Amino acid sequence: MRRIARLAAATALATTLAPVFAGPNLAFAQNAAKPQERMVVDARELVYDKDKNTVSAVGDVQILYQGRTIEADRVVYDRMSKRVVATGNARITESNGTVITGDRFNLTDDFRDGFIDSLRVVNTDKTRFSAPRAERTDGEVFVFDKGIYTACEPCAENPEKPPFWQVRAARIIHKKSEQMIYYEDARLEFAGIPIAYIPYMSGPDATVKRKTGFLSPKFINTSALGVGVGLPYFINLAPNYDVTLTPTYLSRQGLLGEVEWRHRFSNGSYNIRAAGIFQQDKDAFLKSPFGAGDDDFRGSIETAGKVFINPRWTFNWDIAGSTDRFFYKNYRIRSESITNGSYLQESTSSVGLNGQSANAWFDMRGYYFQPLSYLDWQKQQPVALPVVDYNKRLHKPSLIGGELSFTVNITHLSREAAAFQGIPNQDRYLLNIPATPTMAGYGLYDGCAVYQKDRCLIRGLAGNIARATAEVAWRRNFTDSFGQIWTPYASMRADIFSVNPNTTDYTNYHVRTIADATDDVFGRVMPAAGLMYRYPFVATTSWGTHILEPVAQIVARPNETNSMRVANEDAQSMVFDDTNLFEWNKFSGYDRVEGGTRANIGLRYSGTFGKDSYANLLFGQSYHLGGRNSYASGDLVNTGLQSGLDTRNSDYVARAQYQPFKGLLFQGGARFDESNWEAQRIDASASYTHKLFATTVGYSRYEPQPELGIPRRREGLSLSQSFSFAQYWSVRGSVLFDLDKYKYDRERYRDAFVANQLNPALYTAPVYPKTGPFQTAGLSAGLRYQDECTIFDVTYTQSYADRQAGAKDDTRTVMFRLELRTLGEISYSQNLGTSSSGDGVASN
Template sequence: MASGVRRIKRLAAATALVTTLAPVLGWTSLAYAQAPAGSKPGERMVVDARELVYDKDNNTVSAVGDVQILYQGRTIEADRVVYDRQSKRVVATGNARITESNGTVITGDRFNLTDDFRDGFIDSLRVVNTDKTRFSAPRAERTDGEVFVFDKGIYTACEPCVDQPERPPFWQVRAARIIHKKAEQMIYYEEARLEFAGVPIAYIPYMSGPDATVKRKTGFLAPKFLNTSALGYGFSLPYFINLAPNYDLTLTPTYLTRQGFLGQAEWRHRFVNGSYNIRAAGIFQQDQKAFLASPFGAGDDKFRGSVETSGKVFLNPRWNFSWDVAAATDRFFFKNYRIRSESITASTYLQESTSTVSLNGQTADAWFDMRGYYFQPLTYYDWQKQQPIVGPVVDYNKRIHKPSMIGGELSFTVNITNLTREAASYKALTPNDQRYLIATPSYSLFDGCAVYQKNQCLVTGLAGSIARATAEVDWRRNFIDPIGQVWTPYASVRADVFSINPNTTKYANTNVATIADPSDEVFGRAMPAVGLMYRFPFIASTSWGTHIIEPVAQVVARPNETNSLRVANEDAQSLVFDDTNLFEWNKFSGYDRVEGGSRANVGLRYSGTFGKEAYANLLVGQSYHLGGRNSYASGDLVNTGLNSGLDTRRSDYVAKAQFQPFKGLLLQAGGRFNESTFETQRADASATFSYKFLSTSIGYSRYEPQPDLGITRRREGLSISQSVSFAQYWSVRGNVLFDLDKYKYDRERYRDALALYQQYPASYSNPIYPNTGPFQTASASVGLRYQDECTIFDVSYSQSYADRQAGSTKDTRTVMFRLELRTLGEISYSQNLGATSTGDGVASSSR
């Protein structure tokens, strides 16, 4: 053995050996006996290695072979670790690796560190954080135990390719220097460029962002872009201000090349028992001519803006108070300036902003809700005076399980509704007369009823003040006899009080006084009911499945419904008779109407299971009016109940079937069929299939006309949607909706236009015959998506085609783009192509 060198080889557990001999060797920094300077008292260092080499001449101590050192929660591993006692530096070489206390793993070819492993230089560095983000650099320096400086560094949140780890990740940021300051929780990039698959696509001289440990931090958010004909090109850069852990402010200035600066701000505040936010937006328009003049747009307004607030406060464990309120200077502001609002409810063509305030309480067996509503339409063809202001609406329900003496379940229900409306809302029973529509511009505000006539118009909303209070108590109980029959007796009593004060003010040619008595009217209604439901399930097991067949019968006896024509039906206008409400005691959807007369509902249920994954369900049934006045044959101001399939003594048949032959394929079909001819009145069918890379669905619906409800045209449609994963991380999707009956309506419109042309050839052009077939596209979209562990890329195109009967006179085409890089941010962009939909308030020259 060379002079001054002593070698100690592992004889037993290396840790025990080092612990025993370290004091003898004088290895006070790598041994347990003494921790490095600045350490807390009592902290120990544990060393595990195949061999320890003590060199007195060079004043070094080396650990050689499978070295593992544990200190202050850090673990260092290497083939060889040399400690220079004089410089107090530790040099680790050969498969060097440090695992931090938080799980971060640092690897490199050579570590040159201080004796507490906090600071030093690392060659060929690679850092893998616990959130799977990665840094790498030819050389890096760590100072103060928390600042990493990566020279010629690379950052990515993507995992390396398993088969080709040397291949560049999907995206990475390469910079001259990357500085990670853990105390600030920030990462700074100098002379950075963003690369995709190793190809540079963007150069950024300087940028910074929070590291993955940050949940909230002051700074800029991802930029946003937009482009519309009325606004021009727009760019916004949100700035987030983290004022405190429980409240913050986001400022979003947006520059629009045609309209100037749009300012937006959002305040969020979370406290012990709730949270709320306030959002505001405003702009002084530079080019007002981009928008139509009032009432078809906001071109007359210089300043436009909105204020919104929403929140929820938990008053105690059972009660909470919430609100969602929005107000804008005009109905077009949200759509024109692409303001995202939580209050907006949307369908294909109709949009409105709904503001609501509510108080809610709930226990295990009781529920209370009181709220109010304000509706603001967002298109010019909806009239604000026809929108109701609703409040309060009070709902209360209390259930008592197994009450003494009678058993079963006792339920109490209360509803109070009050609303006001300035102008009555109408709907025509016959299609709009094109000539009258052209001659009378206000005609559309009344949906074809510029002058109310009882047999030609439906009143979808009565002007004036309307109030109703409803209270109901019901009881039911199940009895099972010795042979398995289930008997459920039922009893209820309900009382309603109405107060109707019609408004006789005239708007345009509309005379509300012809609809109802203009004097205040208070009247009541009572509805007791008794009933019995019977079920008798039969169970059979066969070699190929288990089957349950259950005949169901229900009888309800009640007196006649009263005052149906005096009731302003506001909340029970929708009635669809199908399998879901066949056995409902009252099939009306709201409180304003109540089922009267005696009725029997009968049906047959079947359910079967076949193996582990296959099953089938079937329900077929019919309802019979036994006596008294049929409520569904007694129309109200909107003719609810007529053409419903329940307005005859024997109702239409309803049926619903489901069948899953194997996992991934589900077939469903349901409908309503004429009680005498079995002709289809309503039909819905769908098939969905999903297996590995393929997902597809097909849906078909067909609804026959309901002339008493003002629906004179059959509605028939076919939808097809599909998604295919054609490569790892890549998928393509598409869907199309066909209006199978629109071509008939187009030809009817052609005949009307031709008649106008023949009568007024100087005023109208000769229309072109619509040579189209049944498969007319109502809407279509296609999209491409890439998604892996670090990236989401999505681009899509959608188009909705003009349908004047549904409220749209122009096609709408939209392209949307979204790119999200994990930990860096998200960029999204949408662009309308060509004309936009009618009712948006944009001047045609801007489209």
């Protein structure tokens, strides 16, 4: 009976009172009414009051009209004032999903405008407004008196508790047509405690993706720049292109201007960034060549982009340039072109054309390198143009089966001055006595001004160097009835080299070319044939599954020719380990190619023990069987020597990995001397990951390779740890120890070096004491808070002073970052101590 009564009441409202609730223009009960104008009313009972001229819907009232839904315990319509009053658990759900709740709604008869007491608004992006009283006008302007805004979720256990952060203002005005929110007399509160007062601020609402206006400011404070603040201004010119202007005032250097243009079109996008400053205090930086303290104007420009010509072909570029090599770091300029390495930092520009299909790949590009430390000289940097790579693979070709591959590489390099590196005197390093300085800002010492084979390495020849390589290779797997796997291999490779040296002598810099300055064109042909054998043995026990696989490989080639005539530019990195034990050619690039007959033998093991436990091992050795050993003959940069492959029986290489249970992992790799088993290279780590914390320990040690210009052992120990100690809170830390017992007192060496450059007559060669074994090369510690609406991060970092880049003191920096969802992000960094971390920065 109750359900029938409820249905009867709802029907009565729909047929009798819908025009009353919705206004005189709505014909709810007529079939001719438009669907979006129809009102659906549901309630338990209907009450007429002729004296007050009101109609009331009572009990679980629900009204659907024009995309809005009104729910309340009681809804009263006053015919005289044409106002609708909803009370008791009142709630409006907008068509976009926004939910508005309040103690009492006083609305117009179309539900668009009116007053709301004890308002609470929850938007679809989970942002929230609340106010004791609010007014909505024109159906799109909300005015919250004494309003509160937050993007944080309320506490589930205590909803009345203040959120982590909120903005409390005398008035909050939300104009939907403008997609803007305005705050008057606002203050930012954390956990209910005011921390900042803002007389007026505004920002786009959650529906805005792009809008002209100011972005979050950025702050900076260094000894060389002073205290600075930058205020980016974003200009939305069109849906697909915009510009951002960022003026930054620096108390010591003046106004730094930055601009960024971005443009996206139907088949690609690109951006252009530029920065510049007329620096006011040039004494903050070292003089040339250690810094840019001689320059008035400093700046940079950079552009990057990609164009999709069609589904298979793209054209891309990343080009950057600066007035000096220290600008990016001195002025904290973001650049995607910068690459970092252990001993160098440079800005790499490139332009390329790339195409690919299911079985082929093509890439043609050019490179330009700008060094970013004073030890490098621009004239010694190559311009690589063009560099062409092409590879095509055919699977199961007719007649021969297997896989057939075609590889082509064309490389052309040019540089003005030859790049020499002196082979250091090992005794000097052991006694901590520095080499006699020259214009060592360009990497020369021990008298290596003119090339001498026993004293110098040539990192790059001056002039124009070109090489074209073409190779065809075939391989196929056969499995016999015993389960043995046989993989025959054959290849034919041809190379053509052209060397056109530059004969210019840069005697002012003690840099000269090699004695033989004649043009040279020569070729090389390298056929190869080989066979790999594998025989996996599988065993299943009560505690796991095991696979033991002996592997043997033999490759026959004639001798490598012209190794001393080849300008080895792309194969200087030669590390023999488990990853390339079974490579047909162990050189990293195209300029060198392995010759002679060689056999590689190894034993692999892999095992799984239950669901999450596993292990794998590899142990092997390489043998030079006949012909000339390419790794013993060396080249202009001695690649291959002291690699572990330069003897008839190579060093042993090994790799191990073991996970006893989920989260804990041990892994390591090593190379052992084949005669006495002394470790030549060690890389080992152990890591454990848990839902509350993670820790990693790493250790590496590499023995000296004096013939390659590495006179001392490199040894380091790293520790890292992160720990979540409470909901949303975590700490982290890491430290890197330099364990090299031959490390110099770096600061005293740099002081003496600079003194010699400024006044050679006053220079004396001091003896430097050894430092302790545990020297902190890098240190980092941080505290982080992150929830659904806030990210707060504070980080402390400390690292060695980059002596080769001109910095005198170690770097100590504290960085703060605060991101409030929907409001923006603020970051700030502060250098500790007396000097900045940038290159070429003078100490105060």
